[in-house]
Amino acid sequence: MKKVFNRPRSLKDAxxxxxPGCGHSIVHRLIAEIIDELSIRGKVIGVPPAGCxxxxxxxxxxxxxxxxxxxxxxxxxxxxxSLPDRIVFTYQGDGDIAAIGTAETIHAANxxxxxxxxxxxxxxxxxTGGQMAPTTILGQISSxxxxxxxxxxxxxxxxxxxxxxxxxxxxxxxxxxVDNPKNIVRTKKAITKAFKVQMAGLGFxxxxxxxxxxxxxxxxxxxxxxxxxxxxTTYFPLKIIKDTVGKL
Amino acid sequence: MSEKMLLRGxxxxxxxxxxxxxxxxxGYPITPQNELTEYMASALASxxxxxxxxxxxxxxxxxxxxxxxxxxxRVMTSSSSPGISLKQEGISFLSGQELPAxxxxxxxxxxxxxxIAPAQGDYFQAxxxxxxxDYRNIVLAxxxxxxxxxxxxxAFEYADRYRTPVIILGDGMMSQMMEPxxxxxxxxxxxxxxxxxxxxxxxxxxxxxxxxxxLDVSAMEEHNWKLFRKYEVIDREVPEMEQFLTxxxxxxxxxxxxxxxxxxxxIKRVREMGLKVGLLRPxxxxxxxxxxxxxxxxxxxxxxxxxxxxxxxxxxxxxxxxGRGRIHFxxxxxGIISTPDEIAKVINNVYFKKGLNRV
Numbered sequence: 001m002k003k004v005f006n007r008p009r010s011l012k013d014a015x016x017x018x019x020p021g022c023g024h025s026i027v028h029r030l031i032a033e034i035i036d037e038l039s040i041r042g043k044v045i046g047v048p049p050a051g052c053x054x055x056x057x058x059x060x061x062x063x064x065x066x067x068x069x070x071x072x073x074x075x076x077x078x079x080x081x082s083l084p085d086r087i088v089f090t091y092q093g094d095g096d097i098a099a100i101g102t103a104e105t106i107h108a109a110n111x112x113x114x115x116x117x118x119x120x121x122x123x124x125x126x127x128t129g130g131q132m133a134p135t136t137i138l139g140q141i142s143s144x145x146x147x148x149x150x151x152x153x154x155x156x157x158x159x160x161x162x163x164x165x166x167x168x169x170x171x172x173x174x175x176x177x178v179d180n181p182k183n184i185v186r187t188k189k190a191i192t193k194a195f196k197v198q199m200a201g202l203g204f205x206x207x208x209x210x211x212x213x214x215x216x217x218x219x220x221x222x223x224x225x226x227x228x229x230x231x232x233t234t235y236f237p238l239k240i241i242k243d244t245v246g247k248l
Numbered sequence: 249m250s251e252k253m254l255l256r257g258x259x260x261x262x263x264x265x266x267x268x269x270x271x272x273x274x275g276y277p278i279t280p281q282n283e284l285t286e287y288m289a290s291a292l293a294s295x296x297x298x299x300x301x302x303x304x305x306x307x308x309x310x311x312x313x314x315x316x317x318x319x320x321x322r323v324m325t326s327s328s329s330p331g332i333s334l335k336q337e338g339i340s341f342l343s344g345q346e347l348p349a350x351x352x353x354x355x356x357x358x359x360x361x362x363x364i365a366p367a368q369g370d371y372f373q374a375x376x377x378x379x380x381x382d383y384r385n386i387v388l389a390x391x392x393x394x395x396x397x398x399x400x401x402x403a404f405e406y407a408d409r410y411r412t413p414v415i416i417l418g419d420g421m422m423s424q425m426m427e428p429x430x431x432x433x434x435x436x437x438x439x440x441x442x443x444x445x446x447x448x449x450x451x452x453x454x455x456x457x458x459x460x461x462x463l464d465v466s467a468m469e470e471h472n473w474k475l476f477r478k479y480e481v482i483d484r485e486v487p488e489m490e491q492f493l494t495x496x497x498x499x500x501x502x503x504x505x506x507x508x509x510x511x512x513x514x515i516k517r518v519r520e521m522g523l524k525v526g527l528l529r530p531x532x533x534x535x536x537x538x539x540x541x542x543x544x545x546x547x548x549x550x551x552x553x554x555x556x557x558x559x560x561x562x563x564x565x566x567x568x569x570x571g572r573g574r575i576h577f578x579x580x581x582x583g584i585i586s587t588p589d590e591i592a593k594v595i596n597n598v599y600f601k602k603g604l605n606r607v
Contacts, residue, residue, distance in 0.1 A: 042449050042450055043449040055461075057457045058457075060455075062455050063448065063449055063455050063457075064455070064458070065315070065318040065457075066458065066459035067314070068314075071338075074303070074308040074311030077312050077315060078272070078316040079316070079319060081299045082316045103305060104307070106304075107304040107308065
């Protein structure tokens, strides 16, 4: 019998704690596969966020240094400036990067910090139990927007990736999704490119991944994935937002 | 051996940090300590391995410190009171993650925006942890230009030895004053012993995690006790206090930093009038030199705590003396700098009111 599916070397032999249908498990696996394929496992330092994915350090078999909520880009700045030949990535949720950590992220991009950011956008606070995120879409019901997100009271969902694209130091920013196999393949290509951008020393790279959170969206896993394609992408279109790099 | 140099306090700290092998500095402008940041900007720019970032906030600065510290290299940030409040989140993380770092607080008047004059209102914040959670910082209180140099070197050594953040607590007076200083010889950072716990990529070894999240309550409790045991060791090994003219003293003024300089001037004046008064100057505020203080209560009956606050170290003096001796307090908060004459009058009042002239 032929073995056709292996655990990537860069993932530990551990069971994910993530909910059924959660996108974190998919993106973790993609990142681990990419680290293996680029043969950089011994050079990688990862920075997990506060939120569901803080426990990423239990899954990635690479050096991991936990950052306070939202401060991933600042911690990564310190790591990368100290060890410029290592590959430093942060893994951050929408609350982490687009609410509490907005300043650190924008300034790291503006300084052209040569780091890679994986930004998981699921439109809701996961670990704290389904509160409104900066990326919650208008009308979306959350535990702190029981009548739906209201533009006049709550503002509109924030386009952090587009904001980051304005900074001179960002060189590659793409928004993808993990709602179907085609988009999962696209996401892997994007994150691979983001790591390659860093390996080539070109500047700040970020991939925003629209990712399902069935538990807090109060949907089935299938519904949550479908909701990304039908609704979330109308606010957050899947596209290359900035690419000054070209082919790598 | 280095030659004697005349430098302002902020520059002394910065030069001493570079000589201690610190090649990483992150900071955000705030008065009255900008000269320190500016000195680091020039000094690190001239070194091939130097990294200086003027960060977008104090929060970003302390988190950059966390990142560098995770790689095991000597790193420093500095600020003044309101900025130090912003750094507390990071200081709590440094403590929980057992990461070394040196943090300079040039205290100014507060609370809130306060003013930019020298004050000592951040004693509680520095010595009681300051951020959330069950932790302590080593807090050093230099009293001269020379000590700014010596304590900065010491701060890096303590931070590495105990894997904990170390705070140097100064004020605008200490930072601006120019004094002659002899610097220790520079250390090549490459000569420092490697740290076995750093993050530098898991090449040829198991991967490592540096974290402070410990969801299992038993493990979290054990982590708290582990930190506590470390603090007990620090409490045995680190406390230091200067004693000035205390051998025959009936009364001792207890003061640190700028206040101790003023007190020393006052004590010299009252000594000329025959009053048996000395100075006790804690060089470490946490751990507080409590055992030494208690021991001295066998011969000294009266303790006059003088602070540029409404009375914060006062609590540590009370705790240390365990009810022995009479404790008096004189405080000038808000950025007021007393004169030695003013303190001499206060000493006189206490001395004669308590009949110490008749002892």
